[in-house]
Amino acid sequence: MRLATPQKAHPVRTEQIILFRASSQIFAISSASVQEVRSVDSLAGAAVDVNEPNLVKVRHAIRRGDRNLYVVNASLHFGLRPTPAALIFLLRKSRIALLVDGIEKMTSITRLLALPGAFCHEERSWYRGLTVLDQNVIPVVNPAGFLTAEEISLLDALTAHQNWPEAASAAHPELTL
């Protein structure tokens, strides 16, 4: 009798995530999409004010190399009550810097569940999906969902003639991922 060939165990795909707080709610973002984590203080004096009434979630821009990054307040983006933010995530390959209250922890997930079809408004672009961690359902944010291309163009036009402070990127990051 021939024994059945043992099945190769498929390695479980995991994704490293950062759990962060915005207005006392917990969100997850893929670690791979975060390039640096900075304290808000480290960018004091390096940012310029942005005042676009239709885009109140963006109040500041910072200069990195030859392009502007726009600081999106995560609480306002998600329609939550604004709270004092402590950290900024500079997103990788993006024009977005995300203002968050703090990091809860870093962990990994093995499963990303699709957002149910009944959710049919902005949240569809906000989230890549949902994950379950420690018996809690956590939304996993879509790094591309914070500003549209049109909104970035609008902000570029608004900040085109700004005088940028010196050495905006000289401060050391809290964490480089």
Added chain:
Amino acid sequence: MTWTDQLDTQSCVLLRLGDRRFALAADQVAELAAPSRIFRFAHKTPEIDGVILRRGRVVPVCDIAETLVGKRLTHRRFYLIATRRQKEGLDWVALPVSGECELIQADLTPASPSDSPHVSAWLSHQGEVIEVLNLYALTPGAPQTSVAASPEARV
């Protein structure tokens, strides 16, 4: 078939929302579950209360009582887990109900064009005329095409 035609006998689940009873096609009902913890996160779909975890799925909770009886349920006895056919497969929705549910067989009368969109048919049970619900008109995120008009979406 015109709207005046009588449909075949169908299995329906009677559900209670406050003082009123409604019906849902039995093939749209997955299960009746005890209330469990609702998880809430930021979103912009006002009809959705939050989500529950059920058999490894994330199921949105949608209180249809406000639309049907004019106020939200203060007491949720069960969640009737209903399914909607979507492009990608079945989509689950948890409907809070305030009493026991009952599986019945009934002859359905199709809704007329003057009925509300949430009514897909009518049935008569124990002297009571009951609306058979069109889940697609009551819950958010339904396909854009008018499901109420398609025969397979009717009960």
